[in-house]
Amino acid sequence: MGVEVEVEVEVVVSSEADIVRARQQGRALAQQAGFTGTDLALIATAISEAARNILEYAKKGEVFLRIVHQGETRGLSVEAQDKGPGIPDLPLAMQDGYSTGKGLGMGLPGMRRLMDQFEIRSKIGSGTTVKMSKWTRAHG
Amino acid sequence: MRVPILKQGDILIASIQSALTDRDLLELRDELMHQVGKFRSRGVIVDVTVLDVMDSFAVRTLRALAHMVRLRGAETVIVGIQPEIAFAMVQLGLDLGGVTTALDLEEGLAFLARQGRRGAGSGSRG
Numbered sequence: 519m520g521v522e523v524e525v526e527v528e529v530v531v532s533s534e535a536d537i538v539r540a541r542q543q544g545r546a547l548a549q550q551a552g553f554t555g556t557d558l559a560l561i562a563t564a565i566s567e568a569a570r571n572i573l574e575y576a577k578k579g580e581v582f583l584r585i586v587h588q589g590e591t592r593g594l595s596v597e598a599q600d601k602g603p604g605i606p607d608l609p610l611a612m613q614d615g616y617s618t619g620k621g622l623g624m625g626l627p628g629m630r631r632l633m634d635q636f637e638i639r640s641k642i643g644s645g646t647t648v649k650m651s652k653w654t655r656a657h658g
Numbered sequence: 659m660r661v662p663i664l665k666q667g668d669i670l671i672a673s674i675q676s677a678l679t680d681r682d683l684l685e686l687r688d689e690l691m692h693q694v695g696k697f698r699s700r701g702v703i704v705d706v707t708v709l710d711v712m713d714s715f716a717v718r719t720l721r722a723l724a725h726m727v728r729l730r731g732a733e734t735v736i737v738g739i740q741p742e743i744a745f746a747m748v749q750l751g752l753d754l755g756g757v758t759t760a761l762d763l764e765e766g767l768a769f770l771a772r773q774g775r776r777g778a779g780s781g782s783r784g
Contacts, residue, residue, distance in 0.1 A: 534679040541711055542677065559710060559742035563750060566713040614751065625714050628750035 521595075525550070525585040531569045531598075532578040540569040540581045548594045551585045552654045561594055561652055564632040567625050568598035568648050576602025576645065586651065593634075595651035605640040612638070661686045663693060668700040669770055671763070674708055680715050687723040694732050701770035702727050705763055707738030717752040724757040733758065733773055737766040 527547060529540040544565040548558050565581065572579035579600030586595045605611050614627045626648075630636035633650040640646040660682045664671040670693055672686060690702055704720065706712065712720075724734035737760045739747075747753070760766040 534681055538677050538679055541713075545710065556742040556745050559740075559746045560749060562711045563713050563746040566711050567750070570713065570715060625750060628714075628752070631749045631751075632746065 519589050521586050521588045523584050523586050523595075524592075527583045529569075529581045529583065530578075531572045531581055534573070537566055537569040537573060540583075541566040544581075544583045544594065544596065547583050547585055548652075551592045551594050553594065553652070557652065557654075560632045561596075564629045564650060565596055565598075567629050568596060568650070571625075571646075571648075572598055572600045572602070575605075576600030579645075588653075591653050593651050593653035595649070596633075597647065597649045599645065599647040601645040604642040604644060604646055605638075606642060608638065608640055661689075663689060665693070665697055665699075668698065668774075669703065669767070670694065670697065670699045670701070671703045671705065673705045676708065677710070678716070680719075683716060683719040687719055687726070690723060691726055691730065694727055694730050699732050700774060702732055702734040703763065703766045703770070704734065704736050705738050705766075706736060706743075707740070707762070709743065710740075712739070712743050712747060712752075714750065714752055717747060717754065721755050721757055724754070733770060735760050735766040735769055737761065737763050 525547065527543055529536060529543055531540060541562040545558055545562040548561045553561065569581055579598065582597040584595045586593050612626050629650065633652045635651045637649045661672050661674050670690060672690060694702060720736055727734045735758045736754065739759060758769065760769050
């Protein structure tokens with residue numbers, strides 16, 4: 519069964535204020551999709567980290583926020599893309615403790631824990647795309 | 659300055675009122691550092707009750723703030739971290755690295771009052 523998109527919102531990220539905007543938009547959409555309480559905080563935090571990575575490493579990029587459904591289950595999908603320098607060593611960046619908490623880390627393993635699905639593609643010189651989603655538990 | 663700072667005796671209370679950008683957080687840090695010296699404050703309370711997100715930058719900035727304030731001889735208490743925020747922080751692998759936290763403003767003030775009695779005349783901890 520395919521994933522269908524109900525609503526899509528694009529947030530251009532090129533300043534600190536956009537980080538706040540992206541996570542607030544994401545939170546509102548997640549609420550609309552049926553998420554509550556802790557899930558809203560987890561989703562908003564993951565979006566904040568993804569948007570911050572764009573600003574930090576690529577200066578500019580886009581975050582696409584989508585309410586999606588697969589059969590009866592609704593969810594929120596987040597796609598953060600940039601045309602920045604790319605990540606040289608992706609397996610290293612995905613290692614826990616590599617960057618979180620100290621310096622201006624990418625916090626990729628942390629983001630993966632906040633969401634249900636997480637996927638990253640990066641190519642040196644052409645950019646990075648993070649796709650992540652979370653599903654409501656209401657129907658399954 | 660987006661975060662009002664209230665001076666109550668030798669304690670500074672910063673009550674965050676709305677979502678903050680990175681710059682707002684850095685401004686808050688710098689302003690509190692400045693006021694601790696200006697008013698010779700002994701304690702700082704940062705109330706984060708209204709924050710619905712505390713991401714890596716926010717946590718790192720608050721941790722740095724608390725450590726800097728301690729080097730100036732005052733104690734910081736972060737109050738009002740909501741349960742879902744605490745959950746998200748743990749999932750993300752963030753911690754406040756030894757910074758004192760309290761349930762709410764009342765508990766934070768009580769903590770600083772106890773510290774004050776214990777520390778009277780004996781200087782502050784390093």
